[in-house]
Amino acid sequence: MAVNDFNSERAAASERVGVLLVNLGTPDAADARSVRIYLREFLSDRRVIEEQGLAWKLILNGIILVVRPRRKARDYRKIWNTEKNESPLKTITRSQAGKLSEQLAGSQIVVDWAMRYGNPSIRERINALVAQGCGRILVVPLYPQYSAATTATVCDEVARVMQELRAQPAIRFAPAYPTDATYIEALALSIKAHLAALPYRPDTIVASFHGMPQEYVDKGDPYYAQCVATTEALRARLGLDTDSLMLTFQSRFGSAEWLKPYTDKTIEGLAKSGKRRIAVVTPGFAADCLETLEEIAQENAEIFRHNGGEQFSFIPCLNDSDAGMDVIRQLVMRELQGWI
Structure with missing residues (x-):
């Protein structure tokens, strides 16, 4: 050289x-x-x-x-x-x-x-x-x-x-x-640890991702497919089916159609259908923020209880753990x- x-x-x-x-x-x-x-x-x-x-x-x-x-x-x-x-x-x-x-x-x-x-x-x-x-x-x-x-x-x-x-x-x-092995393992361990500390077993876990207009996905944005891939990988790691770990989308804005199913409507429907205990995880957020700490942990918890639900638990983001x-x-x- x-x-x-x-x-x-x-x-x-x-x-x-x-x-x-x-x-x-x-x-x-x-x-x-x-x-x-x-x-x-x-x-x-x-x-x-x-x-x-x-x-x-x-x-x-x-x-x-x-x-x-x-x-x-x-x-x-x-x-x-x-x-x-x-x-x-x-x-x-x-x-x-x-x-x-x-x-x-x-x-x-x-x-x-x-x-x-x-x-x-x-x-x-x-x-x-x-x-x-x-x-x-x-x-x-x-x-x-x-x-x-x-x-x-x-x-x-x-x-x-x-x-x-x-x-x-x-x-x-x-x-x-979206399907990185370390990321999926970290989510799975976080969910397991949180559920183990609860005094009840949730009827359903809701995985809520931030929403986006359906039009953006129709134009080719890969976001929806990657949210699905994350959820499927998490289900496989936890041994859960689609009813036990549900994929939803939150934070819609305006009158246009956004990605479905909507988190708030799903949580309302779960309570009305007789589900009394649920947990919600937000895998698309690397850190807790307004959309997780207020919209999910407070606003959606109130929606669940207002419609007959009893026990609602928010699973924190991975944050700096x-x-x-x-x-x-x-x-x-x-x-x-x-x-x-």
Whole structure:
């Protein structure tokens, strides 16, 4: 090997490598103004709302951003981390990054975290990684199932940031992991441990994923198929059938048809059909957030009890648990091959 080639390889080996964990986002405070800022950024993304014409802008600015922020701010206050004055999603994502950094201590890897919408922004944290000497950055969207409205929009934003950089780092994106063995095992162990601690045996477990418009799937988005694949892998691991572990979709928005079956309608139907005890798990979320802690654990629990159900249990996300960190660490180490 030529001396210059050897020196180049040695320099590459000692160069810092950045790992950026990215989750969806959160308002900076649990008030209407902060929620309005967050929703405007989120709902102005063409990946999230594909039709951004005049009609949508009138609806967004004339109705949604007038009415929805105050109501959503109340919901955020129900789950807000008052000690840190931030949402649980921000607390957990920071912890995930911190724990991953500790697990990789002694290497040339620098771990950071960002939110696609809100703060800290992807732009801010990529610039921070570059400033720390990271010539290569692995971006890890924390979405187990791929969707253009989640994973792809992270890639879009990274591309916009890169356009502003004269000296660009090399970029990789970690893929979705809907049937990754470590992820399925972590979910199964989490469910088993939670159910073992309950004073009752659930009649049914509901696996609730975030919804999306049916039209997006019809156009080719693989999200629905990956949610099905995750659920089927989880059923196989737990030895459950389709009635014992049900697939549903939550958080629909607007009047268009979304992926079915709907979580709230399914939970209402279970209670009305005589099911008295259920548990709900949210495999599509890597960290607990408004959609899990308020919408599922509170709102859907009330729907279940209001319609005759008796015992409702929410199974927390993997979060920064040992099993959850194993999923993230193994994903990161796999995707860093050849860089470290």
